[in-house]
Amino acid sequence: MGVITYPNGDKAxxxxxxxxxxxxxxxxxxxxxxxxxxxxxxxxxxxNNRVVKIRKIYGNTTFDGVATATPIWAGFxxxxxxxxxxxxxxxxTASALPRMNKRKTDPASCLSFGANAYSTDPGDNGNxxxxxxxxxxxxxxxxxxxxxxxxYSVQFREPDFDYDGLHLSPSHALxxxxxxxxxxxxxxxxxxxxxIEWDEYALT
Amino acid sequence: xxxxxxxxxxxxxxxxPAGSYIAGAAIRHTATDAADSAVxxxxxxxxxxxTVCIRRIYGNMLFDGTASxxxxxxxxxxxxxxxxxxxxxTLPRIKKKNSYAASQILDANAQFxxxxxxxxxxxxxxxxxxxxxxASVTAQVVPFEIPFVTAGAAYEPFELAVGExxxxxxxxxxxxxxxxxxxxxxxxx
Numbered sequence: 001m002g003v004i005t006y007p008n009g010d011k012a013x014x015x016x017x018x019x020x021x022x023x024x025x026x027x028x029x030x031x032x033x034x035x036x037x038x039x040x041x042x043x044x045x046x047x048n049n050r051v052v053k054i055r056k057i058y059g060n061t062t063f064d065g066v067a068t069a070t071p072i073w074a075g076f077x078x079x080x081x082x083x084x085x086x087x088x089x090x091x092x093t094a095s096a097l098p099r100m101n102k103r104k105t106d107p108a109s110c111l112s113f114g115a116n117a118y119s120t121d122p123g124d125n126g127n128x129x130x131x132x133x134x135x136x137x138x139x140x141x142x143x144x145x146x147x148x149x150x151x152y153s154v155q156f157r158e159p160d161f162d163y164d165g166l167h168l169s170p171s172h173a174l175x176x177x178x179x180x181x182x183x184x185x186x187x188x189x190x191x192x193x194x195x196i197e198w199d200e201y202a203l204t
Numbered sequence: 205x206x207x208x209x210x211x212x213x214x215x216x217x218x219x220x221p222a223g224s225y226i227a228g229a230a231i232r233h234t235a236t237d238a239a240d241s242a243v244x245x246x247x248x249x250x251x252x253x254x255t256v257c258i259r260r261i262y263g264n265m266l267f268d269g270t271a272s273x274x275x276x277x278x279x280x281x282x283x284x285x286x287x288x289x290x291x292x293x294t295l296p297r298i299k300k301k302n303s304y305a306a307s308q309i310l311d312a313n314a315q316f317x318x319x320x321x322x323x324x325x326x327x328x329x330x331x332x333x334x335x336x337x338x339a340s341v342t343a344q345v346v347p348f349e350i351p352f353v354t355a356g357a358a359y360e361p362f363e364l365a366v367g368e369x370x371x372x373x374x375x376x377x378x379x380x381x382x383x384x385x386x387x388x389x390x391x392x393x
Contacts, residue, residue: 021360027278027334027375055360060346064276064338098330100283102352103363147271147341155351189274193334195350197360 017202019050020106024097025059029191033074033178040176042097042111042196044168050110053165054174055197058153061141065189068143074186075140078154079175080166102197110200136166138179143187165199221391222254223304227297231319232266232383239377242321243279244386245289247369252308254392257361258370259353261388265337267344269381277382278336278375281350285368287326292319308392323371331375332362339379361391 028039044052061075099109141150156165168174176194180186229244237243248256267277297307337346352362364370372386 023332023362024330025281025332025334027280027336029276029336056351058349058351059333060335060348062276062336062338062346064274064340066273098332100330100332102360104365104368146273147338147344149337149344149346151347151349153349153351189276189338189340191276191336193278193336195333197352 019200019202020109021055021102021197021199022106022109022111023100023102023195023197025193025195026097027191027193029062029064029189030178030186031188033180033186033190034184035179037178038175039076039178039192040194041173042168042175043173044170045110048110048170049203050170050200051203052111052168052172053199053201054156054168055165055199056153056155057137057174057194057196058151058155059193059195060149060151061139061193062149062191063141063143063146063189064191065143065146065187067146068183068187070182072143072180072182072186073140074143074178074180074190075138076176076178076192077135078137079177080134080136080168081173081175140179140181143190146189170203221257221393223307224259224300224389224391225297225304225307225309226300226387226389227295228263228385228387229295230383230385232381233378234380235378236380237320237374237378239374241374241378242289242323242371243319243374243384245284245321245323245369245371246309246364246388247284247288248308248364248366249288250367252366254308255366256309256364256368257391257393258364259361259389259391260349260351261333261386262349262351263347263384263386265335265344265346265348266383266385267337267339267379267381268342268383269339269379271342272339272379275339275379276336276376277339277379278334279384280331280373280375281333282331282371282373283329283362283364283368284323284326284371287324289321289323289326289369289371291322321371326369326371328371331373334375336375337382339382342381
């Protein structure tokens with residue numbers, strides 16, 4: 001199938017180029033989430049010949065720790081790295097995420113070659129990435145009452161159209177970081193459950 | 205109509221399914237059931253002639269037990285193969301339209317079961333979704349949804365090939381009074 005180019009020069013990511021559809025999920029409970037604690041680096045392999053298009057990110061956050069007397073909010077930001085420059089470095093202290101084929105007959109995800117992972121305690125990782133962050137989603141919940149849960153969902157509603165979905169070109173990454181307000185760290189017991197669904201396309 | 209395929213050789217606009225189905229289950233734990241125990245499972249049987257395409261899964265986590273400071277409750281969703289869930293209670297599978305063929309999951313070789321299940325010889329893959337609820341106070345209700353298929357999308361269900369199933373397992377050891385209500389919607393193609 002021929003390559004279709006938009007008037008602005010972008011090449012269309014047609015569904016004819018789709019290689020497969022994938023998803024992953026994880027759950028963490030933190031001992032004291034901090035500002036800018038990187039818990040997720042979901043990176044398209046630097047020399048990859050595929051484009052990653054994220055369809056959905058969803059899950060819930062929880063707090064089962066001791067409520068704080070002074071107001072503290074905890075949560076997370078989702079960011080895109082790489083659109084304004086290369087990623088300086090990747091996460092180091094982490095566990096590899098599984099990459100599930102939604103359909104077993106699809107080829108394996110290219111992300112198995114990337115340095116994409118999550119940590120069990122984001123505070124352990126410091127701030128390994130220094131290129132300009134571009135925040136596109138934030139979630140926060142109060143720590144002044146225990147026993148709370150908050151659902152979230154980022155859905156790119158028309159995923160088969162080219163101008164929807166969140167594109168990660170080679171070396172670009174989706175990054176998640178914990179954030180707090182009103183204190184330098186959240187009390188122990190803040191946690192994040194997250195699932196990510198994405199497609200991979202051959203570069204045209 | 206011509207069959208149009210995408211780069212993975214899948215039909216871009218899938219053929220009409222043989223039927224579309226919905227089923228629900230609910231469980232309330234009365235014991236401290238172990239982490240990784242399966243409590244609800246659905247398998248596309250080895251005798252099936254169809255692929256099961258899961259459209260969405262949704263429900264609530266519940267907790268009405270004694271509060272436990274610093275603890276959370278959790279479930280995880282995972283695909284499996286090579287074995288059937290046994291024990292538990294068989295659940296009905298509802299046709300969304302009466303004229304559809306009966307679900308392949310009704311096959312005697314397969315199960316859609318609820319309870320603390322026996323999963324002998326089952327081979328699990330990796331978990332793809334987690335939901336947790338804090339146990340530090342009682343009277344919890346935590347809604348969740350896995351929206352595999354969004355409006356306008358032709359091809360994005362979570363597939364169960366012949367012999368594959370999906371299970372809901374305890375992610376953390378249960379506390380008495382913990383529960384789950386969950387609904388599955390799927391097509392068979």
